[in-house]
Amino acid sequence: MASALGKRRSIQLSYEGKGLLQKQSSEYYTRDGAKSNTPRCKLLPLALSRGLCLDNFVAGRYNAPMSEIPANYRDMDREALLSAIAARKAELGETLCILGHHYQSDDVIQFSDYRGDSLKLSQIAGEQTADHIVFCGVHFMAESADILTSDAQTVCLPNLSAGCGMADMAEADAVAVALEEVAALAGGATIVPVTYVNSTAAIKAVTADWNGACCTSSNVRNVFEMAMTPQSFGGCDGDKIFAIPDQHLGRNTAFAMGRGASDCVVYDPQLPNGGMTSEQVRAATFILWKGWCYVHQTFTPEHVRAVRAELPNATVIAHPECPREVVVECDLAGSTAQIITAIDTAPAGSEWVVGTEANLVYRLAAQYPDKTIRLLGDGAARCVQMARIDLPHLLWCLDSIAAGEPINVITVDAETAKKAKLALDRMIAIKAVSEVIQIRPEGA
Numbered sequence: 001m002a003s004a005l006g007k008r009r010s011i012q013l014s015y016e017g018k019g020l021l022q023k024q025s026s027e028y029y030t031r032d033g034a035k036s037n038t039p040r041c042k043l044l045p046l047a048l049s050r051g052l053c054l055d056n057f058v059a060g061r062y063n064a065p066m067s068e069i070p071a072n073y074r075d076m077d078r079e080a081l082l083s084a085i086a087a088r089k090a091e092l093g094e095t096l097c098i099l100g101h102h103y104q105s106d107d108v109i110q111f112s113d114y115r116g117d118s119l120k121l122s123q124i125a126g127e128q129t130a131d132h133i134v135f136c137g138v139h140f141m142a143e144s145a146d147i148l149t150s151d152a153q154t155v156c157l158p159n160l161s162a163g164c165g166m167a168d169m170a171e172a173d174a175v176a177v178a179l180e181e182v183a184a185l186a187g188g189a190t191i192v193p194v195t196y197v198n199s200t201a202a203i204k205a206v207t208a209d210w211n212g213a214c215c216t217s218s219n220v221r222n223v224f225e226m227a228m229t230p231q232s233f234g235g236c237d238g239d240k241i242f243a244i245p246d247q248h249l250g251r252n253t254a255f256a257m258g259r260g261a262s263d264c265v266v267y268d269p270q271l272p273n274g275g276m277t278s279e280q281v282r283a284a285t286f287i288l289w290k291g292w293c294y295v296h297q298t299f300t301p302e303h304v305r306a307v308r309a310e311l312p313n314a315t316v317i318a319h320p321e322c323p324r325e326v327v328v329e330c331d332l333a334g335s336t337a338q339i340i341t342a343i344d345t346a347p348a349g350s351e352w353v354v355g356t357e358a359n360l361v362y363r364l365a366a367q368y369p370d371k372t373i374r375l376l377g378d379g380a381a382r383c384v385q386m387a388r389i390d391l392p393h394l395l396w397c398l399d400s401i402a403a404g405e406p407i408n409v410i411t412v413d414a415e416t417a418k419k420a421k422l423a424l425d426r427m428i429a430i431k432a433v434s435e436v437i438q439i440r441p442e443g444a
């Protein structure tokens, strides 16, 4: 957690006292008890259409995110930006650590000291001693980094409008209500929330309140198994898992564990009791929050069939954030890290079609010229929010650090951070799986 330092600009992530809306059955109320007809989830499409983090959108901030950055940064040409960033990075030396997510552009990620997926970057953030961590990822990742670093360190997100469409599909108050509803419907069964790291710090705190854990797509299966292991064997003793916020990751993991569609039920936060009956909850093992990633949702079964006709020898691999009907058409499913390992260890001459964010796929294609690597689909798999971290914002951020007044500092309030850290520590302690999931038998 970063402490309050001078005049730096920060986004305060306390979820108390902001007038956020709370769901109670089919009614929505503000914190002061006034009834509202506008649940936050109904604001999501509008926020997404503007590429905004929902919390920033609701709070009326960053409606015009690009206008915030001083004009001199917007007006610089690419070459000038590249050399200015390199010079600033050299000047700041070991006081600075830049973390870059795999989905970032080549322009930005070339400046990262470490690159990785959410799990790896969380682990690295917690090990850093640099005064300033600049996170070239999205909002929830910078929150996790702030939680895992010391009070003396600052974590900056170069552009505060770099939210995550999936993370914004759940908010803490609604998740807390949902857990109560599901527990009531479950007739005494123990519900353990397993929250994808792509979620706000406040939801991670709610997860800890319910004795749950966070997960990433690399270790989700191990976390699910831990959640249902008896306490005497170090588990959470759960009868049922509430997977938040990505329904596809939850469903694909359930299938990977040998379960089927009948073991899953979807909780829709816009409906009373999530739209579920008590019978459905009692019959299910996996309750899935109705969230998704719009990037991975762009892939369709038709994309897989079309590329099989074109490249019959290619191995098709998809991220488990893709819908089940897409994954089931593929040969393999794997997290970002698992996809990278599978391609890295594949023989020269092998052909791959990959269903995940385009920046990573194109970078892999350039990195392994001895293999054929193609992006699945029609090129639409771009994370708009990741792209909001660009060269002008990165330079603006580094300049502000050099000037002693860091901008866009992410600060999670102490109480939320303390609880969220419990859920994150459980995630970090649980081993990632390096192997991909076999969907179709080899040679089929």
Ligand code: SF4
Pocket (backbone or CB within 6 Å): 103, 138, 163, 164, 165, 166, 167, 198, 293, 294, 295, 296, 357, 383, 384, 385, 386
């Ligand atoms: S790719 Fe999807 S899950 Fe990942 S940051 Fe972008 S919107 Fe969020």
